[in-house]
Amino acid sequence: MKKILIWSLVAxxxxxxxxxxxxxxxPWQETYFRTAKSQDFLLENGKDLKKIVFGFENFAADLLWLxxxxxxxxxxxxxxxxxxxxxxxxxxxxxxxFAYAYHFGGLLLPFEKxxxxxxxxxxxxxxxxxxxxxxxxxxxxIRFYYLDDSEGAIAAYERCSENLNCPPGAARMxxxxxxKSGKVESAFQNLLEQLDYAKAEEIPFLLKKTEEIGKxxxxxxxxxxxxxxxxxxxLMGKKVPEEPKILALIALLExxxxxxxxxxxxxxxxxxxxxxxxxxPYIWEREEKIIRPQSW
Amino acid sequence: xxxxxxxxxxxxxxxxxxxxxxVILFFAALxxxxxxxxxxxxxxxxxxLVTDFxxxxxxxxxxxxxxxxxxxxxxxxxxxxxxxxxxxxxxxxSHIIWGKFLGLSAVLLCxxxxxxxxxxxxxxxxxxxxxxxxxxxxxxxxxLSIVLFFGTWMSPLxxxxxxxxxxxxxxxxxxxxLFGENxxxxxxxxxxxxxxxxxxxSSLNLKNFVLSGIxxxxxxxxxxxxxxxxxxxxxxxxxSAIFTRKEFEQ
Amino acid sequence: MIRIKHLxxxxxxxxAAALENLTLEIPRGAVFxxxxxxxAGKTTTIKLLLGLLQPTSGAIEILNxxxxxxxxxxxxxxxxxxxxxxxxxxxxxFLEFCADIFALPKEKREKQIRAVLEKTGLAxxxxxxxxxTYSKGMEQRLGLAQALINDPELVILDxxxxxxxPLGRREICDLILDLRKEKKTVFFxxxxxxxxxxxxxxxxxxxxxxxxxSGEVKGLKQGKKLSxxxxxxxxxxxxxx
Numbered sequence: 153m154k155k156i157l158i159w160s161l162v163a164x165x166x167x168x169x170x171x172x173x174x175x176x177x178x179p180w181q182e183t184y185f186r187t188a189k190s191q192d193f194l195l196e197n198g199k200d201l202k203k204i205v206f207g208f209e210n211f212a213a214d215l216l217w218l219x220x221x222x223x224x225x226x227x228x229x230x231x232x233x234x235x236x237x238x239x240x241x242x243x244x245x246x247x248x249x250f251a252y253a254y255h256f257g258g259l260l261l262p263f264e265k266x267x268x269x270x271x272x273x274x275x276x277x278x279x280x281x282x283x284x285x286x287x288x289x290x291x292x293x294i295r296f297y298y299l300d301d302s303e304g305a306i307a308a309y310e311r312c313s314e315n316l317n318c319p320p321g322a323a324r325m326x327x328x329x330x331x332k333s334g335k336v337e338s339a340f341q342n343l344l345e346q347l348d349y350a351k352a353e354e355i356p357f358l359l360k361k362t363e364e365i366g367k368x369x370x371x372x373x374x375x376x377x378x379x380x381x382x383x384x385x386x387l388m389g390k391k392v393p394e395e396p397k398i399l400a401l402i403a404l405l406e407x408x409x410x411x412x413x414x415x416x417x418x419x420x421x422x423x424x425x426x427x428x429x430x431x432x433p434y435i436w437e438r439e440e441k442i443i444r445p446q447s448w
Numbered sequence: 449x450x451x452x453x454x455x456x457x458x459x460x461x462x463x464x465x466x467x468x469x470x471v472i473l474f475f476a477a478l479x480x481x482x483x484x485x486x487x488x489x490x491x492x493x494x495x496x497l498v499t500d501f502x503x504x505x506x507x508x509x510x511x512x513x514x515x516x517x518x519x520x521x522x523x524x525x526x527x528x529x530x531x532x533x534x535x536x537x538x539x540x541x542s543h544i545i546w547g548k549f550l551g552l553s554a555v556l557l558c559x560x561x562x563x564x565x566x567x568x569x570x571x572x573x574x575x576x577x578x579x580x581x582x583x584x585x586x587x588x589x590x591x592l593s594i595v596l597f598f599g600t601w602m603s604p605l606x607x608x609x610x611x612x613x614x615x616x617x618x619x620x621x622x623x624x625x626l627f628g629e630n631x632x633x634x635x636x637x638x639x640x641x642x643x644x645x646x647x648x649x650s651s652l653n654l655k656n657f658v659l660s661g662i663x664x665x666x667x668x669x670x671x672x673x674x675x676x677x678x679x680x681x682x683x684x685x686x687x688s689a690i691f692t693r694k695e696f697e698q
Numbered sequence: 699m700i701r702i703k704h705l706x707x708x709x710x711x712x713x714a715a716a717l718e719n720l721t722l723e724i725p726r727g728a729v730f731x732x733x734x735x736x737x738a739g740k741t742t743t744i745k746l747l748l749g750l751l752q753p754t755s756g757a758i759e760i761l762n763x764x765x766x767x768x769x770x771x772x773x774x775x776x777x778x779x780x781x782x783x784x785x786x787x788x789x790x791x792f793l794e795f796c797a798d799i800f801a802l803p804k805e806k807r808e809k810q811i812r813a814v815l816e817k818t819g820l821a822x823x824x825x826x827x828x829x830x831t832y833s834k835g836m837e838q839r840l841g842l843a844q845a846l847i848n849d850p851e852l853v854i855l856d857x858x859x860x861x862x863x864p865l866g867r868r869e870i871c872d873l874i875l876d877l878r879k880e881k882k883t884v885f886f887x888x889x890x891x892x893x894x895x896x897x898x899x900x901x902x903x904x905x906x907x908x909x910x911x912s913g914e915v916k917g918l919k920q921g922k923k924l925s926x927x928x929x930x931x932x933x934x935x936x937x938x939x
Binding site: 528533 | 778787
């Protein structure tokens, strides 16, 4: 009985001591956890590291990934991830098949305005995992939205659209961007190609788009033949020149627009009111020699 | 006390004459000497990487030695039946546990000192590093007490696995408690309970604090050391209690 | 010297008792032979005497104390059946370890170790060799040496002759006779009945955990021209019929 009492006392004393001591350690450890600066991630790439993980590439990449998540989580409130590109670069060097790492970088790096890092990472992903459409899609968005690089965006969206799993939006984006960038011909061709494999519900939209782009193409072609000084805007309010080209242009425009462009006195109306494509009138870009709706 | 030191001396002799220890030490030295290669991975931060890598190798091999040697200590006595010779003598059973703990602590001290000597060939010795290594040693002692506790009633394989799981749990107990603050009341209390009654191995890992320049006082270190010592005592007392009541039917 | 009263031991998970209601007394100065077929309960009895097992019921008094008393263990020497040693130690180092446990004074230690090694006949060349190089006979001698290192009052030997050649057995018999002359109490189990007959003053016969026969050898034979072997077999046959 005496032994049981003594041992119970010892157990209680030890328990209380433990509770007290752990309680003293916790605040200090917590302070460290909350104030510790995120340390620089020292590796630039994972190529050398890959050589020394002895076949455990996946595992090493996973461990680094967990560390990356902790890093991002720790910096989430400040939305500042200076080392994120390095982390993801190392992970994808060690394990090039780590698909989510590319996508993650594509989403978060633009927040840091590290557009080029994001592009490099996504291009790496597209190279290593060509079967994944996601990277090209993200790449297209970044190039279009952040970098104002329509050419690059178009290439990315078209690459994406080559993948059967890619959503149709990618192809549409490619076509739209081509048109916006003035490449009306290739936009028109692209739309015709899409009509070949479009689903039934997509065809009306595509046809409408094809009609619009087609009209634009025609207008553009016609205006190409005009000498530069003879833009439509310059002709506004003036008497119609007797030149055959201009007469042909006006006739075509009247057909397309469905309205009279010349008044009873043989003068070209001050402005073209009807835009065949939208509510807003279209405008003539003199230098690029393109006609586009004002809304573009 | 004579008997306690007699068992300790015998355990020390047994461990250092075991060739497996030499093999493990050889590889430990090899990996430590490979630390400068880690430094080459990152230009401009070579010293830091060598230090981190070296300390990590020191710690990892220490853990490996502790679990490997510790898990066999009691089991081999019983399996090889040398325990019958011991128990027939005027030797309190608790002295066997404490004696083995002391003996293997001495072995770990020697191996840690040896690995530290190799480490300090690569990195300039500083008091911070000595402090870190000291607390690494303390964490190894704590782990040894856990291994001994499980070893009194489990086979070496099971006791190794259980000890490693305990070690890992002890490393995340702090993080668990932090997560628990955002959980339900039940979750919060459970994570708090686990924090208090699991050994806080993460706090013994001083390299995170000391090398990062996080301020600490002697009192912080005393609390951490005290925590380790209290847990150590608890596990050894529990091991002694189990071993005292054990029957050797075979 | 040893009093066993109604000692019973049932191992965990087993229904049959390994030892059932054993009552036995071993007087001081006796050479007590503990006989029985394999599985009779001899080793179980010895383990209970030494505190290696807890009895299910019953009591043991040994040297006026209990089996767990450290003061009692200081006065006992024990040789297990097929002794196992620390293979990495030399014979001398092992006996030093035993001397440490018995807290033998340092100044007498070397002398005592030398004396028991010579007494048990272990060749001097082997004293500094690692135990893993020893033969079975050498190990048995070392086992006896560690059983005698503390100059015990009571020597418990479990199958001391097992695995030995006739010469080895003879030497062990001589040793036991020497112990008898020194008025030490010897308690040993054995299968070799001729040796038991030669050495023992008292015997007990065990079968399936039950005591069949015990007492002084002379008294048990009761003047009949029976060898111990014949007595043993007759007792067993009678018990089993």
